[in-house]
Amino acid sequence: MSSIAKNYETIRIEKGTSLLRDALYRLKKNKLALFGLSILAIIATASLLTPIIAPYSYEEQDLIYGPQSPNKEHIMGTDDLGRDLFTRILYGGRISLMVGVLATIVSLIIGVLYGSIAGFLGGRTDNIMMRIVDIIYSLPFMFFVIILMVIAGRNIYNLFIALGAVQWLTMSRIIRGQVLSLKEKEFVLAAKSMGVSKGSIILRHLIPNAMGPMIIYSTLTIPTVILEESFLSFLGLGVQPPMSSWGLLITDGAQVMEIYPWMVIFPASILALTLLSLNFVGDGLRDALDPKAKKD
């Protein structure tokens, strides 16, 4: 054994590669996922910069010609009230993406905390907590959202909460399953044997290791929420004109589809493209985070 009184100041510390960085490396090699990621980046930037890049205001009407098919002034045409469709899609994207992302974050926070606590404590607590989830699951969930919206009042923030409050159920089940298998791992036993507190074990050992399924499921939740918001808007519970969301635009467009097809084609394609990209990214992440794929 070497002598203890050594000078450690001279040590040059080498950096390691975390599993996450390793996963990013693999993600970079996945062409489809990269394509999805760049499409998402473009759509996200466009939504962020909407007030600057939008050619018109979202309530500005150009009524002289009625609904116009795509032309020089209105690259995606105008709707039946003469509003520029491109502008409305940009503003709609802001709402749709915000609903998608925020509701997913809400579901992530509730689901991860609930699921990891249930899984880690186990026994009777777990049993009761998961039966509660089962009961909420068994309620027709749209009905549930509608009630929440009616009680809490119809505004965009309640929409986030209502959708997130439904989505967390699946998230909590996934996390609980992860935690149940993780807590039997020796590194958790090791932490317990050192006397690490329960909270620390959950935060430092369990949740970081459940990251893979968490990220993947989140990318799949975003499209679900965007679609649900469309449905709520269709029922008149979501966003109201002159504000718009993709769902609302598609609903409006669908009604006049036969006369003014561009009114449904453009918002529907953008929505489809976004959902497709999210799925590519989700798939890519799953492959990248799967340690079994590491060997080749």
Next chain:
Amino acid sequence: MNILEVKNLKNYFHTRDGIVKAVDDVSFHVAKGETLGVVGESGSGKSVTHLAYLGLLPSPPSKIESGNVHFQGKDLLHMDLESLRKLRGNKISMIFQDPMTSLNPFLSIKTQLMETILTHTNISEQDAYKKSVEGLIQVGIPAADKRIESYPHELSGGMRQRVMIAMALLNNPELLIADEPTTALDVTIQAGVLELIDNLKKQKGMSVILITHDLGVVAGLTDRIIVMYAGQIKEEASTFDIFNTPKHPYTKALLQSVPRLDTTKGNRLLSIPGLPPDLAKPPTGCRFHPRCPEKIDKCDKEEPQLKEVGNCKVSCHLY
């Protein structure tokens, strides 16, 4: 007569990190009725060698680069997949380390045993059933006619390994490849399973390749031993010579690094310093030289060839 002959076999894995030379120029043979021990650490290529010529490695990333493998005179490497599949489980059988993962949990023992027979021979279901029960009796399973109805999870580890052996022997193979057959078992169960393999081998006159990391297991069971390190054969000799007059520094070190029951307690085990090499970037010259206690100048420059020294074959510059 040699039942299996492997000459200059190279099997590489083409991975993201480069080409992993998992099996690099390996030659050996197995004589009829002989038990050959293959000893090495994980990553030494001791299992991969056999999986490679049996066509059991996924390709890509695995690829046989060159070499010749003949089983009873037939060329295995240039055989079509269908004939190779017919050979496996029939003339050549394998037993794996973990009997739980090698048995299908959804099918009864009976179904799995009978399937093995029926895929390779044209006999009636009744005869196949009879043969299956006989197979179980042969490996010492009590109340075989009742046990045959059970599912894998209803059996203990030792029982499952016996079922695996019975299954491997159903079609009277000429060559049995046992890959760490007792590693997952307890010692008292291991003793029984090893004795069983040995007795069955003598009864049926088949050849056995026993792959293991446990030097004790090969000592009592094999006629000849191959020691592998980093994808290459380092030494080949009769079991007696390997244990009594080991030649290669790696073999010597391996023998001295295991605590053994029959020697007096010493304070320190001889340990081999360092780690086995990364096969994507193997060391130049002899692959063992960074850990070798008897290293000479030549070792890191020139790769030693397997050559005959007395009754043994050694790949080392010292000889």
Next chain:
Amino acid sequence: MSEILLQTINLKKYFPVKRGVFFQKTIANLKAVDGISLDIQRGETLGLVGESGCGKSTLGRTIMRLYEPTSGTILFDNKDITTLPEHTFRSYRKNIQMIFQDPYASLNPRMTVESIIAEPLKTHRVGDHTERRKKVFELMDIVGLNPSYIRRYPHEFSGGQRQRIGIARALALNPKLIIADEPISSLDVSIQAQIINLLIELQIYYDLSYIFITHALSVVQHISTRVAVMYLGKIVELAPTHELFKQPLHPYTEALISAIPVPDPQREKERKTKRIILKGDIPSPLHPPQGCSFHTRCPKKFDRCEVEEPRLQQIGNTKVACHLY
């Protein structure tokens, strides 16, 4: 001079097997550890051997209070620590640390080596950040790892190196007792010797006591002062190492020793003829046999064994639980 560091008296750990959805009923008890009394002297290594399912790992974890004991007493330095509440017990945890079997599973893959080794220090609020880092450097050096690797992650190390990380973590709080649960069985042969040697060196250097849990008798013979042989949750024999291997008293110990193959073809031939091959399998600990739990496989069994449970009795330096004596 021998000073008792840790003692267990009639320690039991039963796992209830439950049925039902809301109101669960216990339908049976899995007696994993069933009345174990033993002691560990300061500076010694107690080998704990037995086959899978004999309860040796559960015993280690119960002593660590990873499982709450069903009944019995654990004394550490003559203080009863069996029922201390977690916050008082924490100060005892520093004295007892654990090394685990699987170096791939026992290190959190998302943490750097530094945070893994420093976690016990942080948990027990030892030192500030710079002091802890210095301690991590020191520990890595002692267990033979390059200290410049502290920012690396576990997956960048080999199995043997990971086990060294686990050992460094166990040493961080300067424990008096280390419970090593199969610390070498998942390592390669050439690496096993390195770890065994390291453990022996550390024992001398830090005056450590070990409980060395393993199924490999040859390793136990090499490293331990005394050996306890377990079968179905009970100790069947406890003896000084050289006596146990020279003259095992219990038929189970005898079979266990004779079953181990020796790396020497000639001696192996002799041993083979005398080898005791046990019949059948280990019974399920859910339904252990009546009387002596080994009687179903024992080659020396007689009538009494089926009815009466033998008690651990002292014969010379050995304690054995068998009606033959």
